[in-house]
Amino acid sequence: xxxxxxxxxxxxxxxxxxxxxxxxxxxxxxxxxxxxxxxxxxxxxxxxxxxxxxxxxxxxxxxxxxxxxxxxxxxxxxxxxxxxxxxxxxxxxxxxxxxxxxxxxxxxxxxxxxxxxxxxxxxxxxxxxxxxxxxxxxxxxxxxxxxxxxxxxxxxxxxxxxxxxxxxxxxxxxxxxxxxxxxxxxxxxxxxxxxxxxxxxxxxxxxxxxxxxxxxxxxxxxxxxxxxxxxxxxxxxxxxxxxxxxxxxxxxxxxxxxxxxxxxxxxxxxxxxxxxxxxxxxxxxxxxxxxxxxxxxxxxxxxxxxxxxxxxxxxxxx
Amino acid sequence: xxxxxxxxxxxxxxxxxxxxxxxxxxxxxxxxxxxxxxxxxxxxxxxxxxxxxxxxxxxxxxxxxxxxxxxxxxxxxxxxxxxxxxxxxxxxxxxxxxxxxxxxxxxxxxxxxxxxxxxxxxxxxxxxxxxxxxxxxxxxxxxxxxxxxxxxxxxxxxxxxxxxxxxxxxxxxxxxxxxxxxxxxxxxxxxxxxxxxxxxxxxxxxxxxxxxxxxxxxxxxxxxxxxxxxxxxxxxxxxxxxxxxxxxxxxxxxx
Numbered sequence: 001x002x003x004x005x006x007x008x009x010x011x012x013x014x015x016x017x018x019x020x021x022x023x024x025x026x027x028x029x030x031x032x033x034x035x036x037x038x039x040x041x042x043x044x045x046x047x048x049x050x051x052x053x054x055x056x057x058x059x060x061x062x063x064x065x066x067x068x069x070x071x072x073x074x075x076x077x078x079x080x081x082x083x084x085x086x087x088x089x090x091x092x093x094x095x096x097x098x099x100x101x102x103x104x105x106x107x108x109x110x111x112x113x114x115x116x117x118x119x120x121x122x123x124x125x126x127x128x129x130x131x132x133x134x135x136x137x138x139x140x141x142x143x144x145x146x147x148x149x150x151x152x153x154x155x156x157x158x159x160x161x162x163x164x165x166x167x168x169x170x171x172x173x174x175x176x177x178x179x180x181x182x183x184x185x186x187x188x189x190x191x192x193x194x195x196x197x198x199x200x201x202x203x204x205x206x207x208x209x210x211x212x213x214x215x216x217x218x219x220x221x222x223x224x225x226x227x228x229x230x231x232x233x234x235x236x237x238x239x240x241x242x243x244x245x246x247x248x249x250x251x252x253x254x255x256x257x258x259x260x261x262x263x264x265x266x267x268x269x270x271x272x273x274x275x276x277x278x279x280x281x282x283x284x285x286x287x288x289x290x291x292x293x294x295x296x297x298x299x300x301x302x303x304x305x306x307x308x309x310x311x312x313x314x315x316x317x318x
Numbered sequence: 319x320x321x322x323x324x325x326x327x328x329x330x331x332x333x334x335x336x337x338x339x340x341x342x343x344x345x346x347x348x349x350x351x352x353x354x355x356x357x358x359x360x361x362x363x364x365x366x367x368x369x370x371x372x373x374x375x376x377x378x379x380x381x382x383x384x385x386x387x388x389x390x391x392x393x394x395x396x397x398x399x400x401x402x403x404x405x406x407x408x409x410x411x412x413x414x415x416x417x418x419x420x421x422x423x424x425x426x427x428x429x430x431x432x433x434x435x436x437x438x439x440x441x442x443x444x445x446x447x448x449x450x451x452x453x454x455x456x457x458x459x460x461x462x463x464x465x466x467x468x469x470x471x472x473x474x475x476x477x478x479x480x481x482x483x484x485x486x487x488x489x490x491x492x493x494x495x496x497x498x499x500x501x502x503x504x505x506x507x508x509x510x511x512x513x514x515x516x517x518x519x520x521x522x523x524x525x526x527x528x529x530x531x532x533x534x535x536x537x538x539x540x541x542x543x544x545x546x547x548x549x550x551x552x553x554x555x556x557x558x559x560x561x562x563x564x565x566x567x568x569x570x571x572x573x
Contacts, residue, residue: 202420202425206420209403209406209414210403210404211369212400215367216369216396216398217417217418219389258408262410263408268408
């Protein structure tokens with residue numbers, strides 16, 4: 001399964017990377033794109049300053065959110081789990097909106113740190129409410145409830161501080177609009193989390209067999225759970241800080257990938273990053289080209305696909 | 319004396335299920351843990367497999383506290399087959415059995431030739447070779463039980479802890495399993511298994527440990543343990559003890 005899927009996924013990724021550079025408010029022919037990387041070219045601004053960093057950003061954010069979802073689903077053993085379902089994304093969102101509305105002049109570069117604190121608090125809150133040995137369903141329901149609470153707090157903040165609403169509103173739907181080299185450089189250090197996540201592939205396979213078997217096979221189940229969730233929180237927070245909470249990506253991508261390549265994490269984790277990147281590139285491409293020059297936030301596109309998928313999963317798991 | 323418990327109390331949510339048990343597992347035998355539901359036999363097994371931490375007392379492996387031994391090293395000594403297993407999604411039978419080699423593989427879990435030999439052998443012994451490429455989630459309960467058993471056996475440990483391994487299996491596979499356990503025992507493995515069926519235990523095991531309400535009532539060979547009095551006392555059962563006409567082991571027949 002895996003050997004057939006990987007080349008197709010890589011081809012799809014490459015195709016979408018090129019398509020994202022070509023299409024938008026104006027279309028640029030394929031052969032002009034390479035010229036667009038040269039300073040002074042007519043397309044230099046569109047290609048090098050605008051579309052290229054945004055495309056790379058979409059690829060990385062898609063990959064990181066999907067990886068975070070796979071880590072969470074891996075240790076919680078529940079296909080319904082993902083950072084957005086557990087309230088971690090909205091926790092990051094709430095912290096970021098709080099920061100943007102109360103400190104409108106503050107440096108935007110602190111946003112990832114603020115979002116990280118928000119998502120950490122959200123994760124700790126969930127941990128504290130559910131404890132170590134709670135059922136996965138309890139965890140998922142508590143997470144959804146907390147996410148709704150954070151979302152209403154965000155609404156409250158924006159009603160109280162209507163002047164700063166525009167920035168926050170745009171950011172909140174999960175958008176890649178206006179994101180460029182600055183945001184890309186903010187995200188880069190967080191890529192260091194990826195090798196740590198891949199390093200967990202083997203123990204994640206074993207925790208999939210249940211705690212009893214995992215411990216018997218020499219895994220420290222609680223430590224692994226903590227490490228995976230911590231990495232997932234870090235990945236989510238850094239992405240949310242830059243693009244806002246792009247919903248359902250962390251839920252859908254790992255799930256689709258498991259259907260494509262199976263459940264071994266040595267294959268699942270790298271593949272889910274590919275699938276996540278493909279999904280977000282596709283979402284952003286559609287969002288930019290559906291009615292140019294007006295752009296829809298990519299988060300709306302992922303929600304249109306993701307929400308029914310979530311409902312279908314929910315119905316299937318009874 | 320490799321595996322022993324010392325004044326061991328263990329349970330869930332601060333409630334002791336196993337109470338101050340001192341037990342030394344006789345090496346090189348097939349040992350059955352018997353007792354009515356809720357007597358603590360599974361809990362005791364889990365404590366010996368370090369799944370549960372003692373509330374009081376200790377479990378010792380080769381004279382050392384079980385919880386002080388590096389987990390990967392211990393995983394090369396003790397293997398547990400849990401009573402119930404989750405159904406992993408998207409995992410093939412051969413992959414699951416290969417997971418049993420985890421205590422020996424590196425960080426990426428690569429399987430070498432020696433590992434593969436053991437995996438193939440255990441799949442053959444448990445009769446699942448032809449299921450190798452199927453998904454575990456598509457198997458029947460009995461097939462899945464044998465796949466998990468193969469995974470546990472692939473761990474290749476001198477001690478094997480089994481929690482009701484015959485559940486979900488049809489009778490012929492139950493008999494096959496008990497014969498396989500004897501074969502493994504003759505290769506030098508010590509096997510500790512929780513069993514429901516007293517007659518199965520008496521027929522196929524060397525040493526019976528009978529528990530009630532978290533305490534060990536008696537232990538010894540099937541002939542010395544199985545008495546009318548014991549069955550009445552532990553299982554509240556009126557039964558007679560007869561000799562199995564084929565295996566010549568004791569057998570209880572309910573009145």
